[in-house]
Amino acid sequence: MQLPTYEDVKKAAARIQGVAVRTPLLYARAASEALGRPVYVKAECLQRTGSFKFRGAFNRISQLAPGEASGGVIAVSSGNHAQGVAAAAALHGLSAKIVMPMDAPNVKREGTLALGAEIVPFDRATDDRDAIAQALAEKEGRVFVPPYEDFNVVAGQGTVGHEIAEDMDALGLEPAAVLTPAGGGGLLAGVALAIAARCPDAAIYGVEPDGFDDLRRSVVAGERQRNPKTVGSICDAMLTPMPGALPFAILKEQLSDVLLVSDDEAGQAVAHAFRSLKIVAEPGGAAALAAVLAGKVPAGDGAIVAVVSGGNVDAELFARLILKAS
Amino acid sequence: MQLPTYEDVKKAAARIQGVAVRTPLLYARAASEALGRPVYVKAECLQRTGSFKFRGAFNRISQLAPGEASGGVIAVSSGNHAQGVAAAAALHGLSAKIVMPMDAPNVKREGTLALGAEIVPFDRATDDRDAIAQALAEKEGRVFVPPYEDFNVVAGQGTVGHEIAEDMDALGLEPAAVLTPAGGGGLLAGVALAIAARCPDAAIYGVEPDGFDDLRRSVVAGERQRNPKTVGSICDAMLTPMPGALPFAILKEQLSDVLLVSDDEAGQAVAHAFRSLKIVAEPGGAAALAAVLAGKVPAGDGAIVAVVSGGNVDAELFARLILKAS
Numbered sequence: 020m021q022l023p024t025y026e027d028v029k030k031a032a033a034r035i036q037g038v039a040v041r042t043p044l045l046y047a048r049a050a051s052e053a054l055g056r057p058v059y060v061k062a063e064c065l066q067r068t069g070s071f072k073f074r075g076a077f078n079r080i081s082q083l084a085p086g087e088a089s090g091g092v093i094a095v096s097s098g099n100h101a102q103g104v105a106a107a108a109a110l111h112g113l114s115a116k117i118v119m120p121m122d123a124p125n126v127k128r129e130g131t132l133a134l135g136a137e138i139v140p141f142d143r144a145t146d147d148r149d150a151i152a153q154a155l156a157e158k159e160g161r162v163f164v165p166p167y168e169d170f171n172v173v174a175g176q177g178t179v180g181h182e183i184a185e186d187m188d189a190l191g192l193e194p195a196a197v198l199t200p201a202g203g204g205g206l207l208a209g210v211a212l213a214i215a216a217r218c219p220d221a222a223i224y225g226v227e228p229d230g231f232d233d234l235r236r237s238v239v240a241g242e243r244q245r246n247p248k249t250v251g252s253i254c255d256a257m258l259t260p261m262p263g264a265l266p267f268a269i270l271k272e273q274l275s276d277v278l279l280v281s282d283d284e285a286g287q288a289v290a291h292a293f294r295s296l297k298i299v300a301e302p303g304g305a306a307a308l309a310a311v312l313a314g315k316v317p318a319g320d321g322a323i324v325a326v327v328s329g330g331n332v333d334a335e336l337f338a339r340l341i342l343k344a345s
Numbered sequence: 346m347q348l349p350t351y352e353d354v355k356k357a358a359a360r361i362q363g364v365a366v367r368t369p370l371l372y373a374r375a376a377s378e379a380l381g382r383p384v385y386v387k388a389e390c391l392q393r394t395g396s397f398k399f400r401g402a403f404n405r406i407s408q409l410a411p412g413e414a415s416g417g418v419i420a421v422s423s424g425n426h427a428q429g430v431a432a433a434a435a436l437h438g439l440s441a442k443i444v445m446p447m448d449a450p451n452v453k454r455e456g457t458l459a460l461g462a463e464i465v466p467f468d469r470a471t472d473d474r475d476a477i478a479q480a481l482a483e484k485e486g487r488v489f490v491p492p493y494e495d496f497n498v499v500a501g502q503g504t505v506g507h508e509i510a511e512d513m514d515a516l517g518l519e520p521a522a523v524l525t526p527a528g529g530g531g532l533l534a535g536v537a538l539a540i541a542a543r544c545p546d547a548a549i550y551g552v553e554p555d556g557f558d559d560l561r562r563s564v565v566a567g568e569r570q571r572n573p574k575t576v577g578s579i580c581d582a583m584l585t586p587m588p589g590a591l592p593f594a595i596l597k598e599q600l601s602d603v604l605l606v607s608d609d610e611a612g613q614a615v616a617h618a619f620r621s622l623k624i625v626a627e628p629g630g631a632a633a634l635a636a637v638l639a640g641k642v643p644a645g646d647g648a649i650v651a652v653v654s655g656g657n658v659d660a661e662l663f664a665r666l667i668l669k670a671s
Contacts, residue, residue: 043369045391049459064623065371126620133375293663294452297390297656299623330623334671337619338664345660 098127195321424453521647
């Protein structure tokens with residue numbers, strides 16, 4: 020298995036320039052005052068399609084050989100990767116089909132359809148989503164775009180880390196800790212490549228929802244472990260079966276630790292981001308910020324950077340979370 | 346009356362650098378596709394204290410002579426200017442007192458208190474807020490920081506326009522229209538100074554809530570007109586008695602037109618910003634975006650820039666607005 024390096028992340032950064040949003044690194048004043056150390060938030064909810072997923076999807080699709088995807092592309096996603104693939108495919112003039120769980124948030128389903136993709140629904144609890152996608156890929160001549168088990172997807176997500184390193188440089192700061200939410204591990208692994216190369220003293224943390232701690236157990240065991248379930252958290256974007264083999268190969272070298280947050284902590288982070296940062300975060304996207312706010316980052320006085328990875332949340336859930344905290 | 350120029354705006358930009366947030370100019374994809382022309386949003390809700398007001402307050406307070414404000418500063422505000430003044434005063438080691446209407450949103454009251462300021466409540470319908478502030482200023486030796494009737498406040502707000510011009514330059518675009526919400530006219534006048542100097546072909550629009558069209562009527566009459574009331578809209582940040590004399594002196598030269606939006610249109614813009622831009626806008630702060638979305642900008646194919654001026658909105662109102670539109 021060939022692993023991407025920081026050089027591949029920089030190539031991806033050049034490819035997505037002018038197409039992806041260079042999202043701002045926001046100083047999180049209230050969190051910084053509460054913790055007594057500087058906290059910054061990389062606001063990937065402001066990314067095209069509302070999450071970081073556009074970066075990896077665009078980087079992957081931009082590397083297809085001419086004619087390689089004559090039937091278009093296909094992906095499996097609860098909605099963020101779906102929208103990233105749909106937008107990236109449209110920019111390359113390719114049709115996109117998305118295998119999506121039936122319980123995906125409306126905002127993600129509607130966003131995917133609005134980007135011109137077709138949705139094939141499946142049942143998270145009973146259907147084999149990969150088998151559905153595989154069959155359609157073969158039948159229709161579509162190229163499968165994996166959410167994290169892919170060299171160019173991981174390199175693309177790594178551009179988040181590259182931008183963090185550049186912006187921290189511009190501030191004259193060296194991060195002490197960088198955190199991202201972890202589902203399949205693509206974002207976290209890509210960010211780890213960039214941060215390890217640029218900020219070698221920074222600790223790198225993945226954050227998972229309680230009860231879906233496949234990555235934490237995988238790191239402890241030294242080999243990939245599976246989640247016992249893939250339903251039952253408001254962090255819908257993070258309910259993957261197990262870490263990807265490619266991300267895990269990177270992470271077992273680079274990761275400092277995995278932190279866990281409850282649904283309640285994720286919801287409180289959504290409300291905090293609403294109230295204090297004025298950004299819209301989805302629960303899974305706010306997991307890294309939740310770990311920071313809940314004091315789960317080991318003590319120190321260096322700067323913390325938390326990636327808010329997406330903001331595709333239904334109005335009903337968002338309203339419930341901000342009202343609960345107010 | 347000495348009016349600030351674009352040179353004064355540039356001086357203000359140098360003073361606030363590293364203290365204020367250089368807020369991002371976000372490409373508004375859904376709005377652009379709906380209108381068939383590029384729409385950008387200057388996200389001032391991401392500014393320190395959650396609105397543009399910090400810029401003018403900091404620029405004003407930074408120009409106080411040593412010892413001039415021995416008793417601190419005082420301001421009148423429903424909450425955004427309050428927080429801007431409170432934060433700017435704290436950065437200069439000065440105490441701040443804010444005369445605030447009793448119906449101000451909780452988030453603004455709490456934000457002001459959290460920044461260390463003291464609040465003096467008044468009744469919007471019956472009390473003379475300026476008299477209250479004047480009496481306290483004299484009694485306590487405080488310098489009054491006006492929300493818009495001030496050379497340095499207007500120059501500070503103009504840095505929003507300066508950044509818009511710089512960012513549009515970097516994109517290789519010339520804006521066809523720039524819109525900001527208009528209460529007392531400080532933001533609009535400051536932005537007009539910068540845009541008129543940097544983008545002389547751009548139309549400049551102020552946006553007011555229906556029924557509070559003092560600026561529109563002032564422009565028509567050629568002299569300042571008063572609002573018949575200062576209560577009764579969800580756009581709480583914009584319910585000023587009449588345009589400031591200083592802003593109006595600039596605006597009667599520079600303004601192209603004033604557009605009006607209903608509370609319903611402002612609410613829909615809040616929901617749009619939630620859904621499509623992933624930013625938190627307050628109703629008054631979303632007024633310019635509302636005018637764009639409601640098709641009130643004269644037809645054309647050039648780029649539109651709408652300033653979202655603030656995001657200090659209570660969870661209850663925000664939840665109601667996003668649920669209504671979903």
